[in-house]
Amino acid sequence: MKAIVCRKPGRPDVLELEGIDTPSFAEDGLLVKVRASSINPVDFFSLSRVGFTASRVSGGFRRKPVVLGTDFAGRVESVGNRVTEFKPGDEVFGGRSGGAFAEYLSVPANGAVVHKSASLSFNQAAALPVAAVTALQAVRDHGKVREGQKVVINGASGGVGSFAVQIAKAFGAHVTAVCSPRNVETARRLGADRLIDYTREDFTLSGSYEVIVDVAGNHSWSEYKRVLTPTGIMVAAGGSAHTVWGTNRTIKHLIGVRMASLRSTQKAALFIAKLNKADLLVLQRLLVEGKITPVIDRCYELNRVPDAFDYMGEGHAKGKIIINV
Ligand SMILES: NC(=O)c1ccc[n+]([C@@H]2O[C@H](COP(=O)([O-])OP(=O)(O)OC[C@H]3O[C@@H](n4cnc5c(N)ncnc54)[C@H](OP(=O)(O)O)[C@@H]3O)[C@@H](O)[C@H]2O)c1
Secondary structure, eight states, rough: OEEEESOOOSSSOOOOEEEEEOOOOOTTEEEEEEEEEEEOHHHHHHSSSSHHHHHHTTTOOOOEEEEEOOOOOOOOOEEOOTTOOOOOTTTTEEEEEOOOOOSEEEEEETTEEEEEETTTTTHHHHHSHHHHHHHHHIIIIOOOOOOOOEEEEEEEEEEEEHHHHHHHHHHOOOOEEEEEEGHHOOOHHTSEEEETTTTTTOTSOOOEEEEESSSSSOHHHHHHHEEEEEEEEEEEEEOOOTTTTTHHHHHHHHHHHHHHTTSSSEEEEOOOOOOOOHHHHHHHHHHTSSOOOEEEEEEEGGGGGGHHHHHTTTTSSSSSSEEOO
């Protein structure tokens, strides 16, 4: 099969389209013919020295090629003997750590994979897993957003932010979206009640919010704190850096915010999204009911994954970048 293979850590231009063995699958696993994937900042981590080494270690140090890509949507090709939930031909989507930038992907049947509704395209389904699950868990589980609350999404037009705006609206919040001028219209279409162009206005200088969902990571705790209500919460989903080396900076920022918040009545929550079947189904239902719509910025063919990385690396994607396989 064809796959985007990483044989050494580095910039996206180390990635090559190669012919490699189709993955094997366990008795409780599925082989999925991938139709679409999408790119996420976490995929940059896999290109870093630490991420690449981690993939090698989890592969048992065999010199197996490392295939990147987390989100997938496609059709089940084969299933293991013990699988009852899926059968060949079923349309599915989900996420797993690595392997999705390829024609075939093996997934454990009890992992983060669910049946895809016929009303979703493969591109729409592939846009959901990492970004929309992160947005859902930020808004619902960590922000505990309720009807009528004032919520600000800092970084509202990217993958996570564009879903966070829509999910917070679906939960009945009054949503302020912070984005660049070229994305103000997109954020308005997603349902934001108030828009802040960050090139003209610093959202931390005025206002009062019960919940801040931050994916841009460009303010200090003292700045977030002054626009939180006395019992407000800042949910830190990410940072601004989109490079192979960016993860370290993001982690430093997140830990700094969390440490600084420890003695405050206002809280900061850090989290790493957990991909799971239940949340994929919640998101699919919101999409089918018309409450969320994935914003798809660009689609790239599999052989152009390095270009997709370069575009995401600019840090200003509008919604999701899809990889068509
Ligand atoms: N915690 C987790 O489990 C988890 C999961 C997924 C992602 N993340 C993290 O979340 C972050 C965002 O991921 P993503 O997929 O949404 O990335 P993305 O699609 O590239 O979006 C990033 C957004 O940040 C906005 N931005 C850049 N500078 C900004 C600024 N100064 N003020 C406000 N917004 C700004 C950009 O909007 P403009 O174009 O309008 O500037 C862009 O749309 C990353 O750091 C990622 O690592 C964390």
